[in-house]
Amino acid sequence: MKKTLLFFLILNLYSQDIVSRNRRCFLCHGKEDYKIIEDGKEKSLYVSPGEYYQSVHKDFLCTACHYDVTTIPHLRKPKKIHCLQCHYAGNVVGAPVKEMPEKYKESIHGRAKEKGKEAPDCIDCHTTHYVRNPSDSLSTINKRNVPKTCGKCHSLVKEEYFKGVHGKALLKKIYETAVCNDCHKEHDIFPPEDPRSTLNPKNVVATCEKCHSDITIMKKYGVPIKQVEAFKESFHGIALEYGIVKSANCVSCHGSHEILPSKDPNSPIHPKNLANTCGKCHPRASENVAKGKYHVIPYEKEAGVVYYVYNFFKWFTFLVIFGLIVHIILDLTGRGLRKFKK
C-alpha cells in the first residue's frame, strides 16, 4: 500500500515537473498569435498546451524531441526533427515501434517523398504536437476523421467518397463502414499496378471481402452477403483467380470512391446504366444485359431460372449415373453367380 502510494506520489511530482518545466516554453509558444515571418510568409509557432497535454506525448518535455534547445528562451532556430529519432526499432526511450515506418518508406507516399516530391510524411496525418491514440475519437487517424485527414490533399476523392454509400454511412455515424485506409491501407499504400497493393486487380476481391463476407456487419445493415462468393464462382472471378488480370473485379462495375446502390439512377449498376458499364469491356452489350440477375448462386432459389436448370441437371445426373452403376453391378454379379455355380 505504502509502495503504491509512493509510486503515485513520485509520478505526480514528475508530471507536475513536466508541466512546470514545459510552462517555460508555452510562455511564448502558448500564445495563439505567436508567429514569425519566414520566406515572406507568416508562420505560426503556436502550440496549444491544452491539446498537447491530451496527446500521447503529454509526459514528455518539449526538449525531449527538440533536443538542441538547451537554454530557454532559445536564440537559434531549433533543428528540424523527425519522428524516427525516437520511433525506431531498439530505441531506449520506449517509443512504440511497429513495422510502420519501414512500410512507409516503401509506400507510394514514402517513395515520392524520397524523390523530393510533395508527399505526406508522418506529421501530415498524425499531426505534430497533438498525436492522439487512434481509438481516441478526436485523433486525426480515428476512423471518423480519416476521410478528412486524407481529404486535406485528396480533396476531390473526399467529395466523391461522401457521395457514396460508405461516406454516407460514416456521416450517419455507422463506424463499420469503410474509410480510406480500410481499402488503401495506411503506411503501405502502393499504386494499383503493384502486386502488393490491396487494390491490385488480383487483390481487390479480398479487400472488399474483408467486410462484405462478414455476416454480422452485412446483416445489420441489410447488405447482401453472398455477392463475393457468387463473384468467385462467376467466370470473371475464375479468370481473375487464374491470371486474366483484365477480367472485371468488384470495382470495375461498382466504382470505387462513389459507390452507389443499384436503385440510384447515377449508379453504374442501375439497370439503365448497365449497358454502358458492361460495354466498357463488352462492346456489343445492350439493354439485354439488364435482363437477368447478377451475382447468381445456382443452388439458391434467388437465382431464379438458373436454380431450376441447376436442379434439373442435379437430379438428371444423379438418376442417370445411378442407373448406369446399378446396371454394371447387376452385370458383374450375374457373371459372378454363373462362375460360382459352375
Next chain:
Amino acid sequence: MKEEEKIYEEIINEIEKEGFKIKEELKEKIKREVKEKIKKELEEEIKKIKKKEEKEEEYFIRFSLNVRMQHFILALGCILLIITGLPIKFHESFWAEIYFKITGGIQVSRFLHRIGATLLVIVAMWHTIYLFTKEGRREFKELLPTKKDFLDFFQNIKYFLKLTDERPKFGRYSYIEKFDYWAVYWGMVIMIGSGTLMWFHNFFLGIIPKFIIDIAREAHSDEALLATLAIIIWHWYNAHFNPEVFPFNPTIFTGKISKERMMKEHPLEYEKIMKEKNKE
C-alpha cells in the same frame, strides 16, 4: 509332273547346245532340285490362299472407316475438352491449382478448350452430313430405339439375376449401344449450343437477354460433369473393364469383330449376314 520334266529337259538342252556334256548323275540332281523347288513354291501359295480364306471367315467388318474416324476425332475432342474444362468447374480444388500452374494459366486452357470445341463441332457437322449418305441412313435406322430394346433390357436384367438362362438376342446395335449413341447426341446438342453462346458471348450479349447466357453456363457446366461421369463409369466399363473385352475392345479402331464375338454379342445381325451370304 510333265511340265517339270519339260523344264529341266530344256535347261539341259540349253547347256548342251553350248558344247558342254553333262553326266547322268548331274542330270538326275538337276531333276531332283527343280522338282523340290517347284513343290515348295506351290505349297507356299496354297498356304497363303488358305490363310486369306480363314481370315475372311473369322472376322466381320463392323465399323466403316468413316465411322471409325468420327469416333476417333470425337474421342480426341472429348479428352481435350474434359482436361481443359474440369479445372474451370472445380477451380477451387488443389488439383485445379496444380493444373493451371503447369499449363500456365487459364488463357492457355481457354485456347485448348476451343480447339477441342472445334473438333467436336467438326464431328457434329460431319456426322450430320454422314446421316444423309446411304451408309449413314442405314446405320441411323439401326440406331432408332424400338420396342424390342425395352424387352431386351428386361430380359438382360433377368439374365443378370439368373432368373433366366436365355440371353437377349441383339441385332446390329444392342440397347446399350443405342443408349450411348443417343446420350452423345443429347450431350452434343447441349454442349455445342451452350458453348457457342459463351464462346461468342460478346456477339450474343447484343441479341439475347443475359439470363440465357447464365442458363447456358449452368447447363454447360452440369452437362460436362454428367458426360464425364458417363464416360468414366459407363463407357470405360463397356469398352475396357467389362470382363468380356478387358483390357480393351479394339473394334471401334480396327473396325473388325471376331466371328466368335459377333455370334455372341450380335446374333441377329450374324444370322442376317449369313442368310444374305448364302443367297449369293
